[in-house]
Amino acid sequence: xxxxxxxxxxxxxxxxxxxxxxxxxVEAFAQHLLYRASRYVPLEQAQRGAGDALTVDDSxxxxxxxxxxxxxxxxxxxxFINPANIVEERTYFFARLDAALDRSxxxxxxxxxxxxxxxxxxxxxxxxxxDANLDRIVDAALAELCVPAPDVPKSLCTISVEVLxxxxxxxxxxxxxxxxxVDPANLSGAEFQTHVTRAAEWIAEIAGRVPTAxxxxxGETPLPLEKERAAGVDWFLAxxxxxxxxxxxxxxxxxxxxxxxxx
Numbered sequence: 055x056x057x058x059x060x061x062x063x064x065x066x067x068x069x070x071x072x073x074x075x076x077x078x079x080v081e082a083f084a085q086h087l088l089y090r091a092s093r094y095v096p097l098e099q100a101q102r103g104a105g106d107a108l109t110v111d112d113s114x115x116x117x118x119x120x121x122x123x124x125x126x127x128x129x130x131x132x133x134f135i136n137p138a139n140i141v142e143e144r145t146y147f148f149a150r151l152d153a154a155l156d157r158s159x160x161x162x163x164x165x166x167x168x169x170x171x172x173x174x175x176x177x178x179x180x181x182x183x184x185d186a187n188l189d190r191i192v193d194a195a196l197a198e199l200c201v202p203a204p205d206v207p208k209s210l211c212t213i214s215v216e217v218l219x220x221x222x223x224x225x226x227x228x229x230x231x232x233x234x235x236v237d238p239a240n241l242s243g244a245e246f247q248t249h250v251t252r253a254a255e256w257i258a259e260i261a262g263r264v265p266t267a268x269x270x271x272x273g274e275t276p277l278p279l280e281k282e283r284a285a286g287v288d289w290f291l292a293x294x295x296x297x298x299x300x301x302x303x304x305x306x307x308x309x310x311x312x313x314x315x316x317x
């Protein structure tokens with residue numbers, strides 16, 4: 055049994071592009087699904103040891119495209135979404151950052167230096183508890199890069215409610231990634247309760263069922279017992295550096311789905 059995670063698919067993926075860093079090549083992804091020895095199963099079934107599961111994170115076009123292709127090729131897939139970005143039609147902070155980094159590199163900046171810059175910014179983002187602070191940090195980073203308003207590629211744009219409803223109709227299982235993409239380690243118990251419950255209620259209204267899984271934003275911080283109880287469902291990390299696939303009674307770790315790009 056294995057539970058895999060990706061953040062979406064793009065055409066002609068570039069290994070050097072920051073915007074493509076967590077993406078898979080669309081053709082390679084389709085070939086993987088077509089010729090895989092067994093189909094991906096529902097997340098709950100994989101948790102029982104009866105097959106592998108495929109999960110996709112974040113409410114972006116690239117993520118929705120991956121879910122759509124998976125369902126078209128008869129695989130089960132679970133989509134962890136942040137409702138706030140959809141409701142507010144808000145671009146993810148990391149989408150703006152990566153678009154700016156790619157523009158800086160195109161203008162002559164050194165890739166290795168941009169990668170180091172991104173790591174520094176991410177460390178700051180991991181310590182924030184509000185969307186306003188996340189955006190403030192990225193705004194400062196964009197100013198430093200001299201790219202105050204980068205053109206975000208379509209793949210990283212946020213999906214609409216209509217797109218989400220279509221995915222539900224196609225049989226995509228919608229799961230909870232928190233109301234917005236803040237690290238729960240920075241939230242109080244009451245704030246975390248709102249973060250999870252508000253998202254679950256919104257998803258239930260759109261998808262017709264209460265989500266039974268919570269994907270931890272950033273995927274790196276195991277939930278302490280208090281927040282595990284507040285979540286009320288199994289929770290999932292996405293950290294290849296962590297040993298093992300289980301974290302207590304309700305915690306799971308997912309592994310990045312790695313596929314060689316199509317030639």
